[in-house]
Amino acid sequence: MVNKQLRQIPAIHELLQEPSIVKIIENDEISNDRLKSTLQEIVANTRETMVSGKKSFNNQVEIKDYIIRQVIMAAKDYLRHNLQPVINGTGTVLHTNLGRARLSKSVVDHVVNVSQSYSTLEYNISQGERGSRHDIVESYLTELTGAEAAMVVNNNAASVFMILSALAKGFETIVSRGELVEIGGSFRVSSIMEESGAILKEVGTTNKTHLYDFKEAISEQTNMLMKVHTSNFHIEGFTASVNREDLAELASKHNLIYYEDLGSGLVYDLNAYQIGREPLVHQVIQAGVDLVSFSGDKLLGGPQAGIIVGKKKWIDQLKKHQLARVLRVDKMSYAALEETLRLILLNNNQTVQDIPTLRDTLRNQDVIRSQVNHFIDSQPALNHLQIEVGTMESQVGGGTLPNVVLPSYGIKLYSEEAHAHQLSEWFRRQEPPVIVRVQDDKIFIDFRTITTDEDALLRHAIHQIDKLIEGEIS
Numbered sequence: 001m002v003n004k005q006l007r008q009i010p011a012i013h014e015l016l017q018e019p020s021i022v023k024i025i026e027n028d029e030i031s032n033d034r035l036k037s038t039l040q041e042i043v044a045n046t047r048e049t050m051v052s053g054k055k056s057f058n059n060q061v062e063i064k065d066y067i068i069r070q071v072i073m074a075a076k077d078y079l080r081h082n083l084q085p086v087i088n089g090t091g092t093v094l095h096t097n098l099g100r101a102r103l104s105k106s107v108v109d110h111v112v113n114v115s116q117s118y119s120t121l122e123y124n125i126s127q128g129e130r131g132s133r134h135d136i137v138e139s140y141l142t143e144l145t146g147a148e149a150a151m152v153v154n155n156n157a158a159s160v161f162m163i164l165s166a167l168a169k170g171f172e173t174i175v176s177r178g179e180l181v182e183i184g185g186s187f188r189v190s191s192i193m194e195e196s197g198a199i200l201k202e203v204g205t206t207n208k209t210h211l212y213d214f215k216e217a218i219s220e221q222t223n224m225l226m227k228v229h230t231s232n233f234h235i236e237g238f239t240a241s242v243n244r245e246d247l248a249e250l251a252s253k254h255n256l257i258y259y260e261d262l263g264s265g266l267v268y269d270l271n272a273y274q275i276g277r278e279p280l281v282h283q284v285i286q287a288g289v290d291l292v293s294f295s296g297d298k299l300l301g302g303p304q305a306g307i308i309v310g311k312k313k314w315i316d317q318l319k320k321h322q323l324a325r326v327l328r329v330d331k332m333s334y335a336a337l338e339e340t341l342r343l344i345l346l347n348n349n350q351t352v353q354d355i356p357t358l359r360d361t362l363r364n365q366d367v368i369r370s371q372v373n374h375f376i377d378s379q380p381a382l383n384h385l386q387i388e389v390g391t392m393e394s395q396v397g398g399g400t401l402p403n404v405v406l407p408s409y410g411i412k413l414y415s416e417e418a419h420a421h422q423l424s425e426w427f428r429r430q431e432p433p434v435i436v437r438v439q440d441d442k443i444f445i446d447f448r449t450i451t452t453d454e455d456a457l458l459r460h461a462i463h464q465i466d467k468l469i470e471g472e473i474s
């Protein structure tokens with residue numbers, strides 16, 4: 001029986017004559033060689049599933065249709081980029097796995113504009129001679145933070161590594177035990193320090209560190225005090241940490257560098273909206289800190305980058321260091337960062353709307369609710385999916401503001417005929433993929449991170465999945 005079926009598998013040269021496959025070839029969507037090898041692979045797989053009894057067909061037409069469908073799907077997969085846009089239905093604004101901060105149109109326009117031409121990346125127009133890429137954003141950063149000088153490297157992990165390597169190698173850097181943090185994706189302060197050649201001197205305990213712990217630890221070997229922002233967790237109860245004014249004073253008395261790794265680096269005052277209690281970067285500089293570093297794609301809402309601001313004396317040394325060349329930033333990132341900083345510096349009514357990270361973090365629950373209600377009203381009838389609306393809780397994410405919960409609103413989907421995990425997989429297979437949360441056996445889609453521009457795409461995805469269930473059960 002199986003043997004008879006196997007003989008009915010069409011030959012490759014026959015399949016290549018099929019109109020839908022000829023169409024793929026004519027459209028130049030995929031090279032001939034790749035199409036042939038894909039066909040061979042699919043035929044082999046089909047044969048295998050028939051031999052193992054996982055699949056059986058009634059006649060030759062069914063076999064052929066099955067193979068052609070697989071080829072069309074494979075060609076589609078091949079056309080799709082590996083890095084592709086998705087709809088973020090998780091409500092987490094800075095989703096580490098989904099690219100953290102999304103960029104606004106004017107930021108992207110500047111990137112496109114600069115990168116499709118030659119540019120002044122390292123060229124001084126007024127002098128007609130070689131310039132420095134450090135000059136592109138330095139004045140914006142000093143204006144925004146009140147620091148004397150600034151520079152940019154590849155990401156904030158690179159800032160930490162560079163500052164320690166360039167300024168503290170072979171000397172002791174004193175850090176509180178309560179701040180020896182690990183940030184997602186294997187960034188550990190203690191490991192970075194070891195790699196950099198700086199010698200870690202831990203003081204205090206996990207929950208309490210006092211100024212005298214730092215004082216007593218200072219020796220001939222010390223040249224830096226470091227404070228690390230505990231970005232992704234929050235210790236409650238019997239705790240104490242040393243405030244930065246006292247540390248800055250202690251460092252200056254002993255001629256030590258005082259460096260703070262701020263992590264998220266707040267430059268726009270979210271405290272004014274009762275969101276978190278992060279210090280603003282300019283307040284940290286004002287407190288007398290020598291060097292501060294933070295990420296470009298966390299609360300700043302820009303591209304991936306490590307931003308270092310502080311005393312000119314130290315920044316000048318960093319700029320001259322070999323690592324500045326190793327960790328330097330590309331023109332596309334500079335373009336994105338420059339436009340992001342310009343939008344923030346404008347600080348007008350439009351700023352929050354223009355920086356998606358700020359816009360989404362500050363979106364009011366009532367506004368989200370009305371988007372959801374409008375979405376539901378325009379959703380065509382569904383035959384198999386049940387849809388409910390409800391309140392949700394979103395997070396800023398990206399290892400920032402760990403104890404901030406943002407009241408939000410969204411939809412919950414479920415079906416008598418398909419399990420939530422199956423639905424979630426189907427959502428991921430849509431174009432664009434929709435990333436959802438599964439909770440209480442339902443699909444949760446939080447609209448905080450969905451723009452009204454994306455509503456139609458999401459509506460289409462939901463409709464497609466309703467049809468998929470139809471196909472499964474019929």
Ligand SMILES: *Cc1c(COP(=O)(O)O)cnc(C)c1O
Nearest residue numbers: 155156157183229231263264295
């Ligand atoms: C996020 C973070 C880092 C790493 O920054 P990247 O830009 O992701 O490299 C370093 N330190 C702290 C405290 C952070 O929160």
